[in-house]
Amino acid sequence: xxxxxxxxxxxxxxxxxxxxxxxxxxxxxxxxTAAFARQDAxxxxxxxxxxSALVIWVCGRLAARFPDETFAEYAPKVVGWLPGKLCGLLLxxxxxxxxxxISREFADFLIATAHPRxxxxxxxGLAAFATAVAVRHGPEILGRLGELxxxxxxxxxxxxxxxxxxxxDMRLLEPVLENGWRPVFVSGFLTQAFTGQFVLLLVLLPSxxxxxxxxxxxxxxxxxxxxxxxxxxxxxxxxxxxLTPNLLWPFFKVSRVGSFGTVLARVDPLxxxxxxxxxxxxxxxxxxxxxxxxxxxxxxxxWRRLVLPMSGLVAAYAVGHLESTVEHGYMLxxxxxxxxxxxxxxxxxxxxxxxxxRGVEAKRxxxx
Amino acid sequence: xxxASHRRGLARSVLAAAGFVLFLLCGGCYDRIELNxxxxxxxxxxxxxxxxxxxxxxxxxxxxxxxNPGGTGAGSGLRDPFYVIEAVGxxxxxxxxxxxxxxxxxxxxxxxxxxxxxxxxxxxxxxPLFESLTRVRELRISxxxxxxxxxxxxLLRAAPRLGRLPVSALANMLHQRIVPVRSIREVAIxxxxxxxxxxxxxxxxxxxxxxxxxxGVRAQEYELTGVGIFRGDRLVGFAxxxxxxxxxxxxxxxxxxxxxxxxxPEPDQPAPPLERPDVSPEEALIxxxxxxxxxxxxxxxxxxxxxxxxxxxxxxxxxxxxxIQDGRIVMKVDARAIDDIxxxxxxxxxxxxxxxxxxxxxxxxxxxxxxxxxxxxAQEELEADVVGFGAIVRRRYPELWRELRRDWHxxxxxxxxxxxxxxxxxxxGLTANPPSYRPEQIRK
Numbered sequence: 125x126x127x128x129x130x131x132x133x134x135x136x137x138x139x140x141x142x143x144x145x146x147x148x149x150x151x152x153x154x155x156x157t158a159a160f161a162r163q164d165a166x167x168x169x170x171x172x173x174x175x176s177a178l179v180i181w182v183c184g185r186l187a188a189r190f191p192d193e194t195f196a197e198y199a200p201k202v203v204g205w206l207p208g209k210l211c212g213l214l215l216x217x218x219x220x221x222x223x224x225x226i227s228r229e230f231a232d233f234l235i236a237t238a239h240p241r242x243x244x245x246x247x248x249g250l251a252a253f254a255t256a257v258a259v260r261h262g263p264e265i266l267g268r269l270g271e272l273x274x275x276x277x278x279x280x281x282x283x284x285x286x287x288x289x290x291x292x293d294m295r296l297l298e299p300v301l302e303n304g305w306r307p308v309f310v311s312g313f314l315t316q317a318f319t320g321q322f323v324l325l326l327v328l329l330p331s332x333x334x335x336x337x338x339x340x341x342x343x344x345x346x347x348x349x350x351x352x353x354x355x356x357x358x359x360x361x362x363x364x365x366x367l368t369p370n371l372l373w374p375f376f377k378v379s380r381v382g383s384f385g386t387v388l389a390r391v392d393p394l395x396x397x398x399x400x401x402x403x404x405x406x407x408x409x410x411x412x413x414x415x416x417x418x419x420x421x422x423x424x425x426x427w428r429r430l431v432l433p434m435s436g437l438v439a440a441y442a443v444g445h446l447e448s449t450v451e452h453g454y455m456l457x458x459x460x461x462x463x464x465x466x467x468x469x470x471x472x473x474x475x476x477x478x479x480x481x482r483g484v485e486a487k488r489x490x491x492x
Numbered sequence: 493x494x495x496a497s498h499r500r501g502l503a504r505s506v507l508a509a510a511g512f513v514l515f516l517l518c519g520g521c522y523d524r525i526e527l528n529x530x531x532x533x534x535x536x537x538x539x540x541x542x543x544x545x546x547x548x549x550x551x552x553x554x555x556x557x558x559x560n561p562g563g564t565g566a567g568s569g570l571r572d573p574f575y576v577i578e579a580v581g582x583x584x585x586x587x588x589x590x591x592x593x594x595x596x597x598x599x600x601x602x603x604x605x606x607x608x609x610x611x612x613x614x615x616x617x618x619x620p621l622f623e624s625l626t627r628v629r630e631l632r633i634s635x636x637x638x639x640x641x642x643x644x645x646x647l648l649r650a651a652p653r654l655g656r657l658p659v660s661a662l663a664n665m666l667h668q669r670i671v672p673v674r675s676i677r678e679v680a681i682x683x684x685x686x687x688x689x690x691x692x693x694x695x696x697x698x699x700x701x702x703x704x705x706x707x708g709v710r711a712q713e714y715e716l717t718g719v720g721i722f723r724g725d726r727l728v729g730f731a732x733x734x735x736x737x738x739x740x741x742x743x744x745x746x747x748x749x750x751x752x753x754x755x756x757p758e759p760d761q762p763a764p765p766l767e768r769p770d771v772s773p774e775e776a777l778i779x780x781x782x783x784x785x786x787x788x789x790x791x792x793x794x795x796x797x798x799x800x801x802x803x804x805x806x807x808x809x810x811x812x813x814x815x816i817q818d819g820r821i822v823m824k825v826d827a828r829a830i831d832d833i834x835x836x837x838x839x840x841x842x843x844x845x846x847x848x849x850x851x852x853x854x855x856x857x858x859x860x861x862x863x864x865x866x867x868x869x870a871q872e873e874l875e876a877d878v879v880g881f882g883a884i885v886r887r888r889y890p891e892l893w894r895e896l897r898r899d900w901h902x903x904x905x906x907x908x909x910x911x912x913x914x915x916x917x918x919x920x921g922l923t924a925n926p927p928s929y930r931p932e933q934i935r936k
Contacts, residue, residue, distance in 0.1 A: 236629065237629065240629065291634075291677070295883075295887060296681070298887040299886060299887045299888075299890040302886075302890045363677070364677065364681065365681045365684070365685060366681060366684040366685050366686075367626070367677070367680055367681055367684055371626075377633055380632060380633060380634065381633060381634045381677060383634075
């Protein structure tokens with residue numbers, strides 16, 4: 125089954141991308157950005173906006189040239205057979221690695237906050253299996269899952285912010301730009317590793333009804349995610365001030381601080397729930413992208429056969445590729461951002477430039 | 493054909509439903525925590541032992557005793573719904589593990605609502621303690637923190653009468669807005685911030701009056717005694733309650749409290765006539781107890797200070813700003829309050845609109861004096877920047893702060909603080925002039 129055979133609407137794409145990209149960033153990112161920009165970390169998502177918009181633009185231009193194909197299908201036509209296949213493999217590796225990293229982060233959070241004695245293989249494995257089931261049903265089902273989940277996720281964030289209101293001290297956000305713009309841009313670069321995940325569009329856009337509306341929905345999703353990240357970062361810093369960079373999941377701690385009298389307090393299990401649901405959505409999105417990209421690179425007709433084995437591989441890699449949360453945190457801060465830029469921006473941009481220079485696009489009669 | 497597939501479909505749904513039910517049954521198989529397998533701690537005291545170790549005392553809830561009706565004191569025939577276990581360790585988690593060795597159930601610290609820090613530990617430094625308090629997974633970062641004068645574990649002996657659990661009595665008392673409450677989070681922020689020294693409310697024990705039933709029982713209640721002042725992470729002194737209220741004003745958490753003023757406010761006004769020196773002590777006593785004569789004589793002249801007016805702060809807002817004047821930094825404190833008058837035993841004529849501004853002026857002076865008393869203690873005696881003047885300077889003048897931060901405490905010592913207070917008396921309780929005074933006893 126080819127991605128173009130099942131469809132989702134631009135609205136579904138929007139509701140899929142917002143939690144599918146934003147969910148993991150909301151919880152952990154403020155700590156990473158605050159390590160560099162301190163109380164200015166809430167500006168980091170704004171600094172990341174232009175580069176992330178560029179990612180969407182590149183994906184959109186490529187999709188305009190090849191409206192019915194995924195990256196792995198048209199890359200060989202653009203840059204030649206062998207380099208094209210290599211590009212496909214590189215993109216596959218990116219999705220695979222990211223999927224494993226998300227699994228790892230998901231399990232780390234679950235274990236650190238709720239189930240300290242649960243073996244990681246169990247947490248990762250269960251998530252891998254559950255998401256594999258979702259992925260096998262194709263992009264349409266993912267879109268519907270997004271629809272189901274986006275609104276509660278946004279509401280929960282607002283509830284947490286509202287509950288934490290009494291602990292918010294806006295003075296902790298001052299002085300603004302104490303050390304100039306430089307740390308903000310460094311943090312923006314780190315944020316770009318998350319917001320640049322819009323490179324998913326290389327795989328998703330062929331499944332969306334109406335290319336232009338799909339791209340527009342993606343820009344809107346980027347705006348929504350950036351707004352959510354600014355809000356979450358600002359609130360986190362206003363609650364925890366100089367403690368923020370050293371908290372592993374600062375927004376989770378924010379949810380523990382908040383209360384509405386004695387009526388409503390300790391909503392942190394809900395955050396864990398949000399995290400589980402959001403991570404699973406994100407996991408399935410990237411699993412789907414990885415599987416489809418690999419299938420189209422090596423020429424497997426039915427990508428769905430690859431889902432279960434791929435899930436097993438992702439789970440195994442997730443458990444094995446890092447020793448501890450320390451390595452994970454270090455990787456996120458110092459390695460992840462430049463590394464992911466290669467796949468999120470450089471790879472598609474190079475293919476686009478070559479396509480423009482050589483004037484390659486899908487033949488008219490192939491357009492449907 | 494169709495029937496077969498239908499049957500297969502049915503079988504699949506039944507299987508799926510069965511699987512779903514099975515999932516429901518194993519809710520939390522892994523890492524499950526059953527309520528009746530937990531020892532729930534709600535109050536913790538940490539002390540420093542003589543050989544420099546941490547002594548952790550934990551008060552546990554006994555849920556089955558909680559449901560018993562009646563009081564907790566002697567004579568009710570019931571046991572307290574709590575008990576205390578302590579253990580010594582080099583770190584908090586190590587002490588926890590030693591407490592666990594004395595418990596039949598799993599130690600559960602998620603419900604700790606108040607952490608009590610002993611004076612010795614506070615004087616030795618609380619930085620390492622707060623490292624553990626913020627790292628341990630189960631602990632809630634929103635738990636309140638208090639210090640004691642003397643040993644913290646003493647506080648766990650009290651069984652206050654109001655409330656089934658001592659911890660709710662303690663926590664609810666802290667939240668009466670007498671001095672600002674501090675949570676683990678707020679203290680940790682103060683420790684990690686540039687230009688702020690922490691303060692933590694100080695709590696002690698007080699005796700309650702024994703009733704018939706309680707005779708012979710240790711009858712102790714919690715009492716808020718002021719605020720412990722820190723420099724860096726080390727306790728350097730205590731501010732008594734009256735002074736601590738000045739701190740409450742300075743950190744914009746004005747106390748729900750009464751600050752009585754004398755009337756007339758100026759000391760050079762003619763004070764009530766003193767006893768003539770030639771009056772013998774016996775005669776003075778007779779005069780004191782004699783009823784006031786008719787005429788303008790003051791009421792209550794046997795009181796030590798009969799000429800008093802007590803306001804109640806209804807709402808208040810305090811803004812602290814740093815400014816540069818003549819090349820040096822000064823702090824400007826601007827306080828605004830709306831007051832109610834709850835006692836006018838001085839007999840001031842409160843029906844006269846012209847009197848109110850004078851009264852407001854006197855109230856403003858008293859609020860300023862409260863803050864000044866706190867600043868004298870913090871700036872001159874203890875050199876601890878508990879208000880966070882340094883952080884305020886940093887926010888307003890980041891470049892200047894980079895030069896100052898190195899020896900901020902020396903600078904802070906002589907930092908000029910200008911205080912302006914604006915008090916509005918908006919109402920006078922339920923009465924106008926003192927109803928129990930005769931017209932000629934009203935002070936015009």
